[in-house]
Amino acid sequence: xxxxxxxxxxxxxxxxxxxxxxxxxxxxxxxxxxxxxxxxxxxxxxxxxxxxxxxxxxxxxxxxxxxxxxxxxxxxxxxxxxxxxxxxxxxxxxxxxxxxxxxxxxxxxxxxxxxxxxxxxxxxxxxxxxxxxxxxxxxxxxxxxxxxxxxxxxxxxxxxxxxxxxxxxxxxxxxxxxxxxxxxxxxxxxxxxxxxxxxxxxxxxxxxxxxxxxxxxxxxxxxxxxxxxxxxxxxxxxxxxxxxxxxxxxxxxxxxxxxxxxxxxxxxxxxxxxxxxxxxxxxxxxxxxxxxxxxxxxxxxxxxxxxxxxxxxxxxxxxxxxxxxxxxxxxxxxxxxxxxxxxxxxxxxxxxxxxxxxxxxxxxxxxxxxxxxxxxxxxxxxxxxxxxxxxxxxxxxxxxxxxxxxxxxxxxxxxxxxxxxxxxxxxxxxxxxxxxxxxxxxxxxxxxxxxxxxxxxxxxxxxxxxxxxxxxxxxxxxxxxxxxxxxxxxxxxxxxxxxxxxxxxxxxxxxxxxxxxxxxxxxxxxxxxxxxxxxxxxxxxxxxxxxxxxxxxxxxxxxxxxxxxxxxxxxxxxxxxxxxxxxxxxxxxxxxxxxxxxxxxxxxxxxxxxxxxxxxxxxxxxxxxxxxxxxxxxxxxxxxxxxxxxxxxxxxxxxxxxxxxxxxxxxxxxxxxxxxxxxxxxxxxxxxxxxxxxxxxxxxxxxxxxxxxxxxxxxxxxxxxxxxxxxxxxxxxxxxxxxxxxxxxxxxxxxxxxxxxxxxxxxxxxxxxxxxxxxxxxxxxxxxxxxxxxxxxxxxxxxxxxxxxxxxxxxxxxxxxxxxxxxxxxxxxxxxxxxxxxxxxxxxxxxxxxxxxxxxxxxxxxxxxxxxxxxxxxxxxxxxxxxxxxxxxxxxxxx
Numbered sequence: 089x090x091x092x093x094x095x096x097x098x099x100x101x102x103x104x105x106x107x108x109x110x111x112x113x114x115x116x117x118x119x120x121x122x123x124x125x126x127x128x129x130x131x132x133x134x135x136x137x138x139x140x141x142x143x144x145x146x147x148x149x150x151x152x153x154x155x156x157x158x159x160x161x162x163x164x165x166x167x168x169x170x171x172x173x174x175x176x177x178x179x180x181x182x183x184x185x186x187x188x189x190x191x192x193x194x195x196x197x198x199x200x201x202x203x204x205x206x207x208x209x210x211x212x213x214x215x216x217x218x219x220x221x222x223x224x225x226x227x228x229x230x231x232x233x234x235x236x237x238x239x240x241x242x243x244x245x246x247x248x249x250x251x252x253x254x255x256x257x258x259x260x261x262x263x264x265x266x267x268x269x270x271x272x273x274x275x276x277x278x279x280x281x282x283x284x285x286x287x288x289x290x291x292x293x294x295x296x297x298x299x300x301x302x303x304x305x306x307x308x309x310x311x312x313x314x315x316x317x318x319x320x321x322x323x324x325x326x327x328x329x330x331x332x333x334x335x336x337x338x339x340x341x342x343x344x345x346x347x348x349x350x351x352x353x354x355x356x357x358x359x360x361x362x363x364x365x366x367x368x369x370x371x372x373x374x375x376x377x378x379x380x381x382x383x384x385x386x387x388x389x390x391x392x393x394x395x396x397x398x399x400x401x402x403x404x405x406x407x408x409x410x411x412x413x414x415x416x417x418x419x420x421x422x423x424x425x426x427x428x429x430x431x432x433x434x435x436x437x438x439x440x441x442x443x444x445x446x447x448x449x450x451x452x453x454x455x456x457x458x459x460x461x462x463x464x465x466x467x468x469x470x471x472x473x474x475x476x477x478x479x480x481x482x483x484x485x486x487x488x489x490x491x492x493x494x495x496x497x498x499x500x501x502x503x504x505x506x507x508x509x510x511x512x513x514x515x516x517x518x519x520x521x522x523x524x525x526x527x528x529x530x531x532x533x534x535x536x537x538x539x540x541x542x543x544x545x546x547x548x549x550x551x552x553x554x555x556x557x558x559x560x561x562x563x564x565x566x567x568x569x570x571x572x573x574x575x576x577x578x579x580x581x582x583x584x585x586x587x588x589x590x591x592x593x594x595x596x597x598x599x600x601x602x603x604x605x606x607x608x609x610x611x612x613x614x615x616x617x618x619x620x621x622x623x624x625x626x627x628x629x630x631x632x633x634x635x636x637x638x639x640x641x642x643x644x645x646x647x648x649x650x651x652x653x654x655x656x657x658x659x660x661x662x663x664x665x666x667x668x669x670x671x672x673x674x675x676x677x678x679x680x681x682x683x684x685x686x687x688x689x690x691x692x693x694x695x696x697x698x699x700x701x702x703x704x705x706x707x708x709x710x711x712x713x714x715x716x717x718x719x720x721x722x723x724x725x726x727x728x729x730x731x732x733x734x735x736x737x738x739x740x741x742x743x744x745x746x747x748x749x750x751x752x753x754x755x756x757x758x759x760x761x762x763x764x765x766x767x768x769x770x771x772x773x774x775x776x777x778x779x780x781x782x783x784x785x786x787x788x789x790x791x792x793x794x795x796x797x798x799x800x801x802x803x804x805x806x807x808x809x810x811x812x813x814x815x816x817x818x819x820x821x822x823x824x825x826x827x828x829x830x831x832x833x834x835x836x837x838x839x840x841x842x843x844x845x846x847x848x849x850x851x852x853x854x855x856x857x858x859x860x861x862x863x864x865x866x867x868x869x870x871x872x873x874x875x876x877x878x879x880x881x882x883x884x885x886x887x888x889x890x891x892x893x894x895x896x897x898x899x900x901x902x903x904x905x906x907x908x909x910x911x912x913x914x915x916x917x918x919x920x921x922x923x924x925x926x927x928x929x930x931x932x933x934x935x936x937x938x939x940x941x942x943x944x945x946x947x948x949x950x951x952x953x954x955x956x957x958x959x960x961x962x963x964x965x966x967x968x969x970x971x972x973x974x975x976x977x978x979x980x981x982x983x
């Protein structure tokens with residue numbers, strides 16, 4: 089090697105390597121450590137509760153069994169007076185309010201009266217009835233780090249720790265400040281209180297970002313604190329999650345609807361000097377929900393949802409924001425001249441769109457005389473997520489800050505197996521033919537689908553000479569495409585002009601008409617791809633989004649639906665820098681479309697084939713069991729529950745199970761027929777006394793235990809998502825009750841202090857393995873994890889890591905869409921441009937081997953579950969859940 093070659097090689101950055109140690113960004117407690125705080129504690133006066141409960145039960149349309157709406161009261165009290173650290177949801181508890189010494193009982197009493205007036209009834213003069221003198225406080229000492237160990241080895245956290253410790257941790261950051269990226273940040277304030285006790289430290293005020301395309305916006309970062317447990321681990325965990333919060337400044341034109349019910353938004357209310365106008369009040373943030381409601385005469389208006397905002401509006405003497413005006417002019421609501429005024433910030437959620445400043449301007453004309461399209465709505469300029477360095481830096485700074493309190497980082501986790509673990513691959517029958525109906529409104533979208541099958545999938549195209557609406561493709565896949573006119577299918581649904589029927593009712597009528605008059609039943613099982621605009625399009629047009637109805641209409645007529653947004657032809661950039669590092673975009677080979685369009689269409693085709701049951705046998709690497717895989721998922725639709733079970737045999741055969749009226753799996757069909765059953769309302773267990781019994785009978789049967797079980801001896805691994813049974817349905821699945829290899833059946837209630845119910849060991853459950861998986865989800869129960877190999881250059885991390893003999897963490901490798909440069913930090917206050925990048929990082933999936941056979945290796949079972957996250961027939965992307973559990977999660981689109 090020459091000196092020149094040596095110099096060139098040393099100048100190049102080292103190749104990124106994969107780390108062998110996983111660093112979970114969470115903390116635990118040094119054994120024996122205490123954090124004692126003196127607080128004043130008060131119970132709610134018995135006369136207050138008696139009258140509140142009486143009025144609540146006698147209100148119009150009240151239903152027996154509904155408890156008082158205490159969530160909004162907790163948020164109101166914790167936000168209105170910074171001395172209050174904790175409010176119990178149970179108004180009859182001895183520690184209803186926990187506060188620092190010196191709390192103002194008049195403020196507390198007025199706040200409760202305001203809440204009662206808006207949430208209970210305004211027919212009682214609560215301000216006159218509730219006397220401050222009745223609220224008696226006594227001094228008590230609390231250990232914020234108090235916990236014990238349960239009989240199953242899991243930490244038993246004291247209830248007040250969940251509610252109080254996060255606020256004290258956030259206050260530590262606010263009071264003692266924090267250096268981020270080597271710069272002192274003294275601009276933290278306490279975030280909005282939450283009814284579940286979680287609390288954040290927020291960088292405030294938010295920073296303004298300006299973008300040529302998306303316009304102005306506000307953005308900030310916050311550190312969310314909460315307490316969690318892990319199964320059979322004796323010390324609780326303290327999570328400190330860094331996240332981005334965004335606020336639009338342009339008028340909000342569209343907010344996506346989440347689930348059923350009115351479209352809702354969250355508005356942060358900021359009182360620079362509190363909400364009561366007292367001189368000693370600090371910065372105060374509250375989060376209040378608003379909802380979009382129809383008003384007489386037509387149109388929509390944003391109104392405060394019942395709860396916090398309505399009670400606060402009666403309590404404060406300051407001018408209170410109007411939610412409709414706030415969304416119509418967010419900049420004005422956030423930038424008030426009066427220092428004592430309440431400012432309002434619309435919390436941006438993914439998919440929200442704002443109007444452009446020149447939305448009504450005439451289209452511009454380019455040099456060739458062609459009109460250029462002008463966007464009328466835009467998304468927020470800032471994108472979500474932070475780079476690994478941001479998360480790790482905050483964790484390092486908190487480590488130093490919290491060390492004095494006896495709170496320490498979790499130890500690093502070591503890899504299970506080698507980094508070169510072979511992937512699980514599936515094989516397919518090349519002779520199977522699939523039929524797909526293609527419902528399009530434009531020739532361009534139709535061309536894009538056919539071009540994708542020919543040039544991306546590499547299939548030979550063969551038009552049918554006798555029928556020009558039929559095109560066949562042959563090769564590794566055999567697909568027959570039936571061309572259909574989707575003009576009537578892809579239109580939005582008109583709301584009832586007389587306002588007598590709800591949007592749901594109008595959508596149901598539309599669904600029934602499509603199934604009966606337009607589609608008609610099909611004797612063969614068909615796939616379907618429909619060209620359809622997104623939800624924002626129908627919102628702007630004041631129409632009901634037809635997609636939920638289309639899913640059910642197609643399923644009821646023996647079709648499996650996949651929706652596809654309209655395709656666009658490739659447009660070549662007018663200019664491109666000669667020294668650009670990125671290759672100039674060009675059409676996908678053989679087509680008139682860009683690569684992004686072709687890949688998007690390919691994804692729709694693959695998902696359509698998945699719904700038609702395109703599975704194959706797995707080729708298992710050496711050392712992994714080749715056994716039947718079972719996924720159990722519990723969907724909730726209000727008080728109704730829908731348990732779904734999918735089995736996949738080693739030969740690739742997939743079968744779905746839904747419960748009957750008696751709990752037996754009376755609906756047993758091939759996986760491809762599951763959508764039709766769900767769309768017809770099968771498998772639902774309604775509320776009532778027998779609900780838990782029916783669910784338990786179904787699950788016991790699926791587990792293969794007992795005389796009525798449909799399978800009892802063969803080898804099988806059952807994967808269950810923890811969140812579905814967190815508080816209901818299968819107590820043994822909860823952290824506090826789970827005992828490895830001591831199975832307690834579904835439907836058996838486990839009391840914390842009672843004797844252990846009958847358990848089932850491996851000798852009573854031959855062939856059965858149960859693995860519980862827990863994802864991060866919106867509750868952030870699982871901490872983030874990054875490589876912690878300091879001797880390597882920017883190491884990535886993926887694979888399986890051991891936390892204990894039965895608990896493991898699975899990390900998927902970064903996808904192509906997640907390759908944000910590590911240097912694009914968002915925590916530097918002097919660099920605003922980095923807010924525009926999309927930063928995303930892998931999140932570990934917690935895998936708990938809850939039940940196994942005597943000769944099993946728990947690491948091998950955990951490895952199998954981990955690898956099944958990347959062994960799908962319909963996508964190359966790694967998924968959150970493994971194999972059959974992922975299929976269960978997708979079934980909710982037909983509910």
